[in-house]
Amino acid sequence: MALITFTSDFGYSDHYVAAVKAKILSQEPQATIVDVSHGIEPFNIAHAEYVLGSVFRDFPEGTVHLAAVDTNGSKYGKYHAAKYKGHYFLLADNGLLSLLTDGQPEVVVELHADFPLMPFPAKDLLAPAALYLSKGGELEVLGERTQHFKQLLNRQLRLGDHAISGHVIHVDRYGNLITDITRDSIETIAHGRTFTVHFARETVGRILPNFTQVDDGDCCCIYNSLGQLCIGINKGHAAELLGLGFDSQVDVRFYPGS
Known part of the structure; x- marks a missing residue:
């Protein structure tokens, strides 16, 4: 089973981090979840990109990165799973994916969601998808392939x-x-x-x-x-x-x- 990393803007004073982990561990108690940071400034995509982008390559290929930052950032309720350089990413359609991958992920799928505008997508949608991928599941089972995701540009020197x-x-x-x-x-x-x-x-x-x-x-x-x-x-x-x-x-x- 592959590692799951967890990055969020949830902070440390509420139950949100534990709730996401509980969702995963209740289905697979042997899952390994590595906290990257939960101190990302609320809704700060640039902060999330710097922190996760600085470290994800240090993890083994096949690692699944759950990035619960600005998870309600899309009014259309779109969420993606993507593969890039042997790593998997689960996140909202808020531009973070484009920054982490320089706009060139290898595969992107839009996740199937029974209720797109759910109140806690990190727990109810992204966490189960992360567990599925960590067990070797295929991206295409989670949703339809797409080339449409929000694009943000890193500053250029x-x-x-x-x-x-x-x-x-x-x-x-x-x-x-x-x-x-x-x-x-x-x-x-x-x-x-x-x-x-x-x-x-x-x-x-x-x-x-x-x-x-x-x-x-x-x-x-x-x-x-x-x-x-x-x-x-x-x-x-x-x-x-x-x-x-x-x-x-x-x-x-x-x-x-x-």
Whole structure:
């Protein structure tokens, strides 16, 4: 039986997470459910994409990812099961699928629902479908194939000969600012040149191994484990202290010579 991961915007103060798990475990007590996060900001598709998109590839192929974020986001009550790079996804038609798969899932089906506008679709529709897929079930049994699902676009980097312009795509719980600028993009443009990172009114000229390489309260840049450029303050909350947040602009500028 394949793993089931569970990501939601349900939080931790209500019974919703337990109710979805109970639905699965009451039918299959041996099911393995791995919590990714239930702290996704309510209805925040970009937050869900960053969190689940950062980790789903680390799970074995065949893993089923139940993404109960903004589950009532479609007024038409549409829900999908999809396959992408050997993984399965169950989620509402709210644009999250397009972000997770760059708009190119291999197979998408619209789930059959007896009552499309149900009050708790994560429990009553997505959970049973997740269990079915985890047991090796076929996508096509769950619904009709479709190519119609809500499309959202991830922000694209602006790359030039002497600069990269990107944005903050996530603020983690420590206040660190994660950007869509990657180590690969910087090294591709740099060709050995020096560069500086610009954000707010700050300029940083080095990428350090981790935040502890500067004094407490000082700002620095690192690459995280995913190779993304991150801005942080050692023992401080960078987002609050710098006045930056989701979608704030970050630039990397390159200079002649080495």
